[in-house]
Amino acid sequence: MAFVSIYTVGRLNNPYNHPASREFFEVGTEVFRQATKSGQLLEAFPSDEVPFPEEAINGNGYPILTLTVWKSLESLYHFTYSGKHKQALRDRSKWMEPYQEKHFSYVVWWTDNLKGVSWEEAFKRYQYYIQNGPTPFAFDFKHAFDEKGEPCMVK
Secondary structure, eight states, X not given: OOEEEEXXXXXXXSOTTSHHHHHHHHHHHHHHHHHHHHTOEEEEOOOTTOOOOHHHHSSSSEEEEEEEEESOXXXXXXXXXXXXXXXXHHTHHHHBOOOOTTOOOEEEEEXXXXXXXXXXXXXXXXXXXXXXXXXXXXXXSTTEEXXXXXXXXXX
């Protein structure tokens, strides 16, 4: 059975201890609680001791990275665009730097083994996606692939 992983990268407008950033982390805690309760989130990898890759530290903001594994592409998509996470996406500009023209905020890929998911793998998939665009190896929701590598629509 295949699972889907997602790596996200962004930068806060303000230092981590700024009131606006604290609000971001409070909302993030609620979003994570909702993800856990969904029963669809299989794994969340802590980022507190991860060496930030170059694309995360270049810029003026303060890096934020996430890496999670979900039961299915559909469950990840549904979670992303509903509930507290949907509201957080709407409020994103309060906390996060706007995207630069070539900045990609996330990458998705299929995995057969939870133990094969790591920060190193996430960074590799992200770099591949930046260099090659969406393929079955690394993709986004608009250009998704099913677990067999066939293009698919996510809804």
